[in-house]
Amino acid sequence: MLELRNLGISFGGLKALSDVSLRVEAGLISSIIGPNGAGKTTLFNIITGLRRPSTGTITYEGKNITAMKPSRIAGLGVIRTFQKTEVFPRLCVHDCVRTGFLCDRSFSPWEVLFRSREVQRFDSHRSSKTDAILDFVGLRHHSEALASQLSYGEQRLLEIAVGLAASPRLMLLDEPASGMNVDEAERMMMLIRRLKDRGITVVLVEHNMRVVMGISDYVVVLDCGQTIAKGAPREVSEDAAVITAYLGRGWKSAEH
Amino acid sequence: MLLSRLAFWIAATLFVLALPFVLGEGYHLHLLIMATIFAIVAAGLDITVGYAGLLSLGHAAFFGIGAYTSALLFLHFGIPMWGGMISGAVLAGLAAFLLGFLILNVRGHRFVISTVAFAEIMRLVANNWTDVTRGQRGLPGILPPVIDLPWGGSINFVSKTAFFYLAVAIAVICIGIMWRIAHSPLGDAFIALRENEHLAESVGIDARRHAIQAFTIGGFFAGIGGSLYAHYVSFVGPDLLNFSYTTIFLVMVVTGGMGTIIGPVVGALVFTLLPEYLRIAEGYRLIIFGGILVLVMLFLSNGMIDIWTRLRNWLRRMSPTTGAQSTDA
Numbered sequence: 001m002l003e004l005r006n007l008g009i010s011f012g013g014l015k016a017l018s019d020v021s022l023r024v025e026a027g028l029i030s031s032i033i034g035p036n037g038a039g040k041t042t043l044f045n046i047i048t049g050l051r052r053p054s055t056g057t058i059t060y061e062g063k064n065i066t067a068m069k070p071s072r073i074a075g076l077g078v079i080r081t082f083q084k085t086e087v088f089p090r091l092c093v094h095d096c097v098r099t100g101f102l103c104d105r106s107f108s109p110w111e112v113l114f115r116s117r118e119v120q121r122f123d124s125h126r127s128s129k130t131d132a133i134l135d136f137v138g139l140r141h142h143s144e145a146l147a148s149q150l151s152y153g154e155q156r157l158l159e160i161a162v163g164l165a166a167s168p169r170l171m172l173l174d175e176p177a178s179g180m181n182v183d184e185a186e187r188m189m190m191l192i193r194r195l196k197d198r199g200i201t202v203v204l205v206e207h208n209m210r211v212v213m214g215i216s217d218y219v220v221v222l223d224c225g226q227t228i229a230k231g232a233p234r235e236v237s238e239d240a241a242v243i244t245a246y247l248g249r250g251w252k253s254a255e256h
Numbered sequence: 257m258l259l260s261r262l263a264f265w266i267a268a269t270l271f272v273l274a275l276p277f278v279l280g281e282g283y284h285l286h287l288l289i290m291a292t293i294f295a296i297v298a299a300g301l302d303i304t305v306g307y308a309g310l311l312s313l314g315h316a317a318f319f320g321i322g323a324y325t326s327a328l329l330f331l332h333f334g335i336p337m338w339g340g341m342i343s344g345a346v347l348a349g350l351a352a353f354l355l356g357f358l359i360l361n362v363r364g365h366r367f368v369i370s371t372v373a374f375a376e377i378m379r380l381v382a383n384n385w386t387d388v389t390r391g392q393r394g395l396p397g398i399l400p401p402v403i404d405l406p407w408g409g410s411i412n413f414v415s416k417t418a419f420f421y422l423a424v425a426i427a428v429i430c431i432g433i434m435w436r437i438a439h440s441p442l443g444d445a446f447i448a449l450r451e452n453e454h455l456a457e458s459v460g461i462d463a464r465r466h467a468i469q470a471f472t473i474g475g476f477f478a479g480i481g482g483s484l485y486a487h488y489v490s491f492v493g494p495d496l497l498n499f500s501y502t503t504i505f506l507v508m509v510v511t512g513g514m515g516t517i518i519g520p521v522v523g524a525l526v527f528t529l530l531p532e533y534l535r536i537a538e539g540y541r542l543i544i545f546g547g548i549l550v551l552v553m554l555f556l557s558n559g560m561i562d563i564w565t566r567l568r569n570w571l572r573r574m575s576p577t578t579g580a581q582s583t584d585a
Contacts, residue, residue, distance in 0.1 A: 048458060074460035086458075088451035099448045102441055103460030112440040113433060122441060159455075166459040 001026035001201050002078075002170060007046060007056035016042045017225040020056070024170070024203055029196055031204040031212045031233075034222035035246050040205040041083055043222070044172050048080045049073045060170070075104030079168035081159045083175050083205075089148040093158055096147050097133055100165025101126035130165065137161045137191060153184045160191065170201045177208045189215050209247070213237065221246060272424055276417035285416045291528035292423040293484045296430045298508040298520035300477025303434060305506070306514035307443060308470030309450025310360075311368050314375030316501035318348040318475040320382060320494075322482025327395045327492040328388065337401040337413075337487040341426075344483035345476050352475025356468040363453065363467055372499075379497035394493030398486050419488055426484065430477055435517050437473065446470050447515070478505075511552045513559025522560050 002024040009017045017039045024030050032040050045051040047058055049070040058066045065073050088096045101122075111119050134140040137157045142150060147158055156176055163171060176192065177185040189211050195202055206212050212219065212233070219236040221229040223245040229236050236242055279285045297319055304312050325347050326340030335343075359370040382389050389395065400413035401422075413419045437443055445466045448456040457463045486492045508527050513519020530548065534541045556562045 050458075069462070070457045071460050071462040074458055079460075080458055082454075082458075086452055086455040088448060088455065090451055091447070095444075099444055099456075099461075100459050102445050102448065105441065106465075107441055112442050113436055115436065115440070119440060162455070162459060 001061060002047070002203075003059045004043075004047070005057050005059070007043070007053050007058070009042060009046060009051060009053045009055075015225050017046070017053075020222070020225070020227055022220055022227065022230065024201060025218065026201050027196070027199065028217040029192065029202045029204060029215050030218040030220065031206060031216040032220045032222060033206065033209075033212055033246065034228075037224075038222040039225040040222055041174055044080055044174055044203075044205065047073075047172060048078060071104075074166060077167065077169035078172070079103075079163040079166050079170070080172040081156070081163060081174055081176060083178070085152070085155045085159050087147040087150075087155050087158050087162070090146060092144050092146055093134065093139055093150070093161075094130055094143040096158060097130045097161045097165050098126050100162040101129065103166035126165070133161050133164050136164070136194070138187075153180050153188075156180075156188070157191070160195075168200055170203070171195060172203045172205075174205050175207060176204070177206060177211045180208075185211055273421075276420055281416045285420055287529055287532055289416065289420050289423050289488060291525045292420070292427045293481050293488065294505070294508065294528055295521040295524035296427050296484070297478045297481035298505055298512065298524040299431050299434050299517050300474045300481070301505050302509050302512075302514065302517055302520040303437065303446065303477075304470050304474030305509055306516065306520070307438060307446035307450060308467055309446075310363060310467055310471055312371045312471065312474060313368055313499075313502055313506075314371030314373075314378075315474065315478055315505050316497050316499065317371075317375035317378040318352055318478035319482040319485070319501060319505075320378055320497035321348040321351055321475075322479030323486040323492045323496050324382065324389065324395075324482075325479070326483035326486040327398045330398050330487070331395060337483065340487070341480055341483040344486075345479035348479025348482065349472050349476030353468060353472040356471040360464055360467045360471065363463070375497060375499065375502060379494055382494035382497055389494070392494060394491055396491045398490045398492065400487050400490075413487075423484060423488070426480070430480060431517065431521060434473070434477065438515075438517050442466075442469070450515075507549065511549065511556075511559055513561030516559070516561050519559045519561035526560065 004020060004022050007017055007020045008015070020039075020043065032043065034040055042051065046053050049065070049068050049072070052067045056066075057064055060073075060076060060078060063076070065076065065078075088099060091099070105122065107116075107119055110116070131140065131143075134143060137160055139154060139157055139161060142154065147155065150158060160171075160173070160176070173192070177188045180188060185208055192202055192204070192215055204212065204216065216233050219231065219233050220227055221236060221239070221242045228245060229239045229242045231239075237247065275288065276285055279288070297315070301312065301315050304310050304315075322341075322344035325344035326337065329335040329340045329343055330337070355370070355374055359367055383391055385391075400419055402413065403411045405411065411418055413422050438446075445456070445461050448461050449463055449466050449470075453463050482496070485496070504527060508523035509520040510523075511527065512521065512523020531541070531545055534544055537544055552560060558565070
């Protein structure tokens with residue numbers, strides 16, 4: 001579904017990513033893990049068009065999307081969330097999600113002025129679909145609340161809800177469970193599984209190993225801008241290089 | 257509900273129709289006409305600043321482009337206000353589009369500074385291109401339109417009463433259009449841009465394209481306002497492009513209530529009438545005016561329209577039974 005070939009980027013003299021190649025298979029949950037500064041978020045920024053890679057190409061469903069505008073990439077169905085959660089702070093939860101439906105939609109001035117049937121249908125469609133999405137992520141009871149009034153964990157859910165409104169086929173989630181307690185992280189895991197059940201391909205950047213090992217079908221380990229291992233969660237977690245670079249010896253016992 | 261709304265509109269219409277008869281052809285009616293013209297400009301600026309969150313500090317330029325276009329078309333080609341207004345609006349909109357196209361790839365400080373620079377350039381053009389604009393001497397003699405009636409006779413809008421009705425009619429249409437835009441998917445996209453450009457872009461809302469659209473719409477309606485102004489005042493000079501006009505438009509938008517369309521219309525009324533009626537305070541006029549501005553910003557940070565919102569919420573809390581039914585008026 002998504003294929004990165006020989007991606008590289010440097011900031012000044014620092015090589016943030018070098019020669020990263022990986023494939024994301026449709027319908028699976030893939031995770032990218034690695035220590036801070038390994039280039040995980042940079043990778044997301046490059047895929048979604050926020051940064052231009054210095055080398056390499058990104059192919060999404062056969063299309064070369066390297067250095068396309070972020071909004072165009074989103075329009076193709078690649079939707080991301082941010083490490084530092086992003087919502088529309090002064091809009092209510094319902095309106096935030098309603099806004100997500102605007103993805104890749106545009107209406108001519110005449111359609112807007114005369115409120116064409118197309119516009120009317122679109123507006124009623126997104127209002128009703130918004131409720132369904134809020135039910136799906138479990139924020140329906142907060143419909144009227146301002147996004148900024150939600151708790152941190154709820155804002156993460158809202159961010160995913162806004163993304164869902166944009167009808168994604170590939171979702172890139174940047175540390176969705178960070179800062180969450182065990183219960184919340186558990187619920188986030190369930191939600192990500194249900195995204196998969198909806199047919200959405202998920203790529204996850206996450207530090208919470210319980211989440212990563214619990215739901216991933218495929219894990220990629222980055223260190224210092226390079227892939228040092230990839231494979232099924234179990235294989236990766238027993239890889240010597242990964243243990244030295246990131247997990248540390250005895251990480252499994254430390255988790256519990 | 258529908259009936260009471262209908263009653264409201266009928267009452268409002270009658271009130272507006274009666275105003276010239278109550279106020280007479282004098283100074284008060286003149287102020288109302290100016291306020292009506294400024295209301296169109298302020299509502300347009302609200303789309304740019306209030307909805308899309310683009311701080312345009314050069315709005316006077318588009319007002320001026322509308323005014324000069326109308327003036328020149330009338331004086332050189334005898335084209336009446338109708339043609340001048342459409343040309344002025346299109347030209348002002350086009351100028352905004354081109355400027356936006358050039359500078360709106362990056363929003364923020366650079367955009368703000370560029371709008372100031374653009375307005376200043378336009379002012380200098382109006383001031384120094386004397387062959388066309390006559391510079392400081394300005395362009396006098398721009399007449400209001402005349403409509404020939406099919407059954408003989410004609411309406412000459414040189415009378416203040418007639419021009420007032422005309423200005424109100426045009427303002428109602430313009431503000432209606434802007435209200436539609438604001439409450440359409442397009443308006444929602446503008447709001448998304450204002451609230452979080454980053455997020456908007458990553459859920460597939462093209463920030464640059466929508467910014468250009470919002471800026472163009474603001475310019476277009478400023479052009480209509482400028483053209484109306486030219487034909488009403490009958491004189492156009494480079495002072496119209498002064499930064500002070502931009503400032504007063506922004507004051508109307510901000511103190512009226514950003515992102516509400518109606519707020520800036522209220523702002524236009526208050527801040528056209530207030531400075532004039534404060535003349536009774538003579539030397540203290542500007543001090544009082546400034547004081548009122550500060551108070552409004554202190555206590556009504558969402559603008560004067562907030563008085564209405566608060567009053568409605570308060571009334572609803574007073575009568576919980578009706579409040580539960582009417583969620584939206």
